[in-house]
Amino acid sequence: MTESGLRIEPRVQGLSEQQRGAFAGLPVAALSDCMGRCTGTMNLVPRHGSTPLVGNAVTVRTRPGDNLMIHKAFALLQAGDVLVVDGGGACDNALVGDLMMQMAQRQRMAGFVIDGAVRDVAAFRHAGFPCYSRGVTHRGPHKDGPGEINTVVTIDGMVVFPGDLIVADADGVLSIRPDDAAGVLERAIRHVEKEKAFSAAVANDAVDRAWVDARIASLRGGRP
Structure with missing residues (x-):
């Protein structure tokens, strides 16, 4: 109709x-x-x-x-x-x-x-x-x-x-x-595994925060 x-x-x-x-x-x-x-x-x-x-x-x-x-x-x-x-x-x-x-x-x-x-x-x-x-x-x-x-x-x-x-x-x-479903599914499974690894790092006081300073430096044009 x-x-x-x-x-x-x-x-x-x-x-x-x-x-x-x-x-x-x-x-x-x-x-x-x-x-x-x-x-x-x-x-x-x-x-x-x-x-x-x-x-x-x-x-x-x-x-x-x-x-x-x-x-x-x-x-x-x-x-x-x-x-x-x-x-x-x-x-x-x-x-x-x-x-x-x-x-x-x-x-x-x-x-x-x-x-x-x-x-x-x-x-x-x-x-x-x-x-x-x-x-x-x-x-x-x-x-x-x-x-x-x-x-x-x-x-x-x-x-x-x-x-x-x-x-x-x-x-x-x-x-x-x-x-799009197969591609989204594959990426999401990897994403969940990445988050599990981060949780394990938190539990072991082993979180790497170097990326935060690197990101701020990039916003400052490379200056620390």
Whole structure:
């Protein structure tokens, strides 16, 4: 369906379960460090506790406070998918809540990323079902449209394409293009090992700070 404002595009497959599993346990901070430190969300908060999130993006753009197209998207969602909703950052009306969480669990979805508000946060915490949102409100959604499914969206300034890999933890949410995933993964694994080595140096009072003076000297034009 190609009508602007009511566009519904096919689901994009994204990474396999095995490929996604390779990212499990990697901190978002480490991944972010390997992606230029200039992407990812800053204002979305986990509403479920500490369970991390890894899955493929199914995107929805909706009018603020309206979840008609979110309901429609459930017909396309598969196990391991993340429902990524561009609600314009509006928090006057919740876009998902407990009942939609139950449907998502039934379909073995990975979680929700909502640039808008959610409700029933106690249910999300109790279930531990990954849900990241900009806000919380008890006020329910409208169901009038318009909206689009599986088009490019913007989530808290982060561009998300359908099929992108979504990785999230207590620090925030990242979107990784499938073609970039292998390279990001390789660099992030090395980065984590480097941080482990630094932690070991801290524990042994063996931190090398020579680079700090070298950096200051370079800023001074080579002068100590």
